[in-house]
Amino acid sequence: MKKSLLQKERSSYQPKLPKGLQGAVKVKEGAPTQSVSDREEIQKLFPNTYGMPLVEFVPGNEANHEAMNVGVILSGGQAPGGHNVICGIFDEVKKLNPNNRLYGFLMGPGGLVEHNYIELTSEIIDDYRNTGGFDMIGSGRTKLEEEDQFEKGLEIIRKLDIQAIVIIGGDDSNTNACVLAEYYAAKKCGVQVIGCPKTIDGDLKNDQIETSFGFDTATKTYAELIGNIERDCNSARKYWHFIKLMGRSASHIALECALQCQPNVCIVSEEVQQKDMTLNQIVEQIAAAVADRASRGMNFGVVLIPEGLIEFIPSIGRLIGELNDLLAAHGADYKDLDKEAQRAYILAHLSKENAETFATLPEGVARQLSLDRDPHGNVQVSLIETERLLSDMVEAKLVAWKKDGKFDGKFAPLHHFFGYEGRCAAPSNFDADYCYALGVSAAQLIANGKTGYMAIVKNTTAPTDEWKAGGVPITMMMNMERRSGEMKPVIRKALVELDGAPFREFARLRDEWAKETCFIYPGPIQYWGPAAVCDRTTRTLELEQQ
Numbered sequence: 001m002k003k004s005l006l007q008k009e010r011s012s013y014q015p016k017l018p019k020g021l022q023g024a025v026k027v028k029e030g031a032p033t034q035s036v037s038d039r040e041e042i043q044k045l046f047p048n049t050y051g052m053p054l055v056e057f058v059p060g061n062e063a064n065h066e067a068m069n070v071g072v073i074l075s076g077g078q079a080p081g082g083h084n085v086i087c088g089i090f091d092e093v094k095k096l097n098p099n100n101r102l103y104g105f106l107m108g109p110g111g112l113v114e115h116n117y118i119e120l121t122s123e124i125i126d127d128y129r130n131t132g133g134f135d136m137i138g139s140g141r142t143k144l145e146e147e148d149q150f151e152k153g154l155e156i157i158r159k160l161d162i163q164a165i166v167i168i169g170g171d172d173s174n175t176n177a178c179v180l181a182e183y184y185a186a187k188k189c190g191v192q193v194i195g196c197p198k199t200i201d202g203d204l205k206n207d208q209i210e211t212s213f214g215f216d217t218a219t220k221t222y223a224e225l226i227g228n229i230e231r232d233c234n235s236a237r238k239y240w241h242f243i244k245l246m247g248r249s250a251s252h253i254a255l256e257c258a259l260q261c262q263p264n265v266c267i268v269s270e271e272v273q274q275k276d277m278t279l280n281q282i283v284e285q286i287a288a289a290v291a292d293r294a295s296r297g298m299n300f301g302v303v304l305i306p307e308g309l310i311e312f313i314p315s316i317g318r319l320i321g322e323l324n325d326l327l328a329a330h331g332a333d334y335k336d337l338d339k340e341a342q343r344a345y346i347l348a349h350l351s352k353e354n355a356e357t358f359a360t361l362p363e364g365v366a367r368q369l370s371l372d373r374d375p376h377g378n379v380q381v382s383l384i385e386t387e388r389l390l391s392d393m394v395e396a397k398l399v400a401w402k403k404d405g406k407f408d409g410k411f412a413p414l415h416h417f418f419g420y421e422g423r424c425a426a427p428s429n430f431d432a433d434y435c436y437a438l439g440v441s442a443a444q445l446i447a448n449g450k451t452g453y454m455a456i457v458k459n460t461t462a463p464t465d466e467w468k469a470g471g472v473p474i475t476m477m478m479n480m481e482r483r484s485g486e487m488k489p490v491i492r493k494a495l496v497e498l499d500g501a502p503f504r505e506f507a508r509l510r511d512e513w514a515k516e517t518c519f520i521y522p523g524p525i526q527y528w529g530p531a532a533v534c535d536r537t538t539r540t541l542e543l544e545q546q
Contacts, residue, residue, distance in 0.1 A: 007131060011131075018468060021441065026059070033473050069103065072105070075109055075141070079218070085436070090125050092439065103160055104117060130427060173195070173198075191451075194442045200423060208456050210460050220538075222418045224522055237299070238300055244415075248307050251309075254305065255506060261519065263513065265289050266304040267303075267306065270495050322351060425525070433464055477491045
């Protein structure tokens with residue numbers, strides 16, 4: 001594989017580890033755990049992996065470890081640092097016993113089911129240290145939830161003499177890891193399953209998981225791009241830039257980028273939901289900022305919009321919930337109809353309130369809400385051009401205000417969607433260190449006989465030496481939620497907390513940002529130089545850990 005000059009230099013970077021992982025390791029166990037809610041149902045579904053203790057790794061004494069083989073899977077969308085998780089696993093299993101082997105299942109969980117794999121050797125691993133992307137073994141979105149999949153996986157696990165599987169993924173992927181761990185534990189297969197918390201969306205976090213890997217790098221990448229646009233905006237002074245940012249289920253990315261860049265407007269989906277705001281109220285909020293700035297000669301600005309906003313507008317959220325159930329139950333009747341017949345079918349089968357909401361939506365948005373769901377049963381909100389929808393509606397509102405003498409400026413919108421630009425960026429120093437430590441933790445969880453755990457690293461705003469590595473039972477993070485028309489056990493998503501420090505800081509400053517031009521230009525990720533620049537965490541993590 002050819003390497004850029006930057007990649008050649010980065011390959012020599014040795015990620016830093018917490019003290020508890022630097023030498024020989026022993027396990028310090030905490031008290032038994034319980035799920036966040038629905039405890040009876042979760043315990044009934046996971047009798048073999050429920051109630052296990054929290055685990056922390058602390059310095060221990062050298063010990064001999066029998067040879068073991070490990071399999072690793074990258075699941076779901078890419079996130080910066082995934083390669084370093086694999087490198088951490090590889091280095092640690094080889095350190096525990098040089099005869100240990102690591103197998104990578106190709107193109108996600110489907111590789112386990114289809115017996116598609118490679119052995120990961122130092123020649124392969126060394127090409128991918130501190131690089132972005134998931135191209136070492138590829139990723140996929142196959143869901144592991146059927147017994148025949150587990151049995152097909154077990155065939156190749158037996159053939160390769162694998163003792164444990166590490167699934168690197170988001171909340172849905174780690175839910176699947178927990179289901180797989182329970183199945184193998186119930187059958188006494190002797191196969192351990194460990195998860196690692198990945199998602200740039202930032203919605204896989206809780207008291208035990210301070211941040212999901214990739215969030216740091218992705219938000220810094222987006223913030224650089226937003227800062228560049230802000231600088232251009234402040235130079236030309238004639239455009240309003242509407243920027244949609246990844247984050248289907250939560251607004252963590254938009255909020256973090258707002259704290260880094262200080263745009264004129266940032267919509268936070270969770271606030272929209274809490275205040276029961278309508279689409280028109282959101283439009284009026286943006287239009288009011290445009291009109292106010294125009295009254296002072298500033299016909300330019302920047303608006304940040306989270307990808308999943310449309311689902312958080314309560315009336316539309318209720319509509320989507322009923323649509324999900326309708327399509328889950330009657331998808332076969334619906335899918336072969338033409339476009340007009342599909343619309344008529346939906347209107348005829350929805351409740352009166354939701355049918356009225358559906359009928360008032362712009363045709364393109366209504367159409368997107370009624371298309372096939374993703375593999376997890378979710379609306380594919382990235383296909384909805386929310387940024388264009390809002391700017392069109394703002395423009396219509398300003399035209400009406402102009403007729404009434406409420407607006408006497410110019411409005412020229414431009415549109416952007418930042419998503420894939422951040423998912424495979426070269427990891428920041430934080431993500432390089434954090435992911436490597438997660439990989440080493442996963443290997444130690446395996447070596448210490450754990451299954452149904454997720455690797456964790458805490459105290460991440462302190463120097464790396466003071467980070468605390470360990471594991472959390474996945475069942476501790478689970479609750480029951482409605483998915484594709486039925487109740488299922490899932491890891492609870494972490495939304496932006498409106499009483500949390502990051503949002504409070506944003507709310508304190510946003511009125512000033514709306515009126516004045518307070519843009520900040522963060523610039524690119526730095527890998528060398530003062531630690532205050534190179535090793536800084538996100539503003540979100542900094543504010544949460546104060």
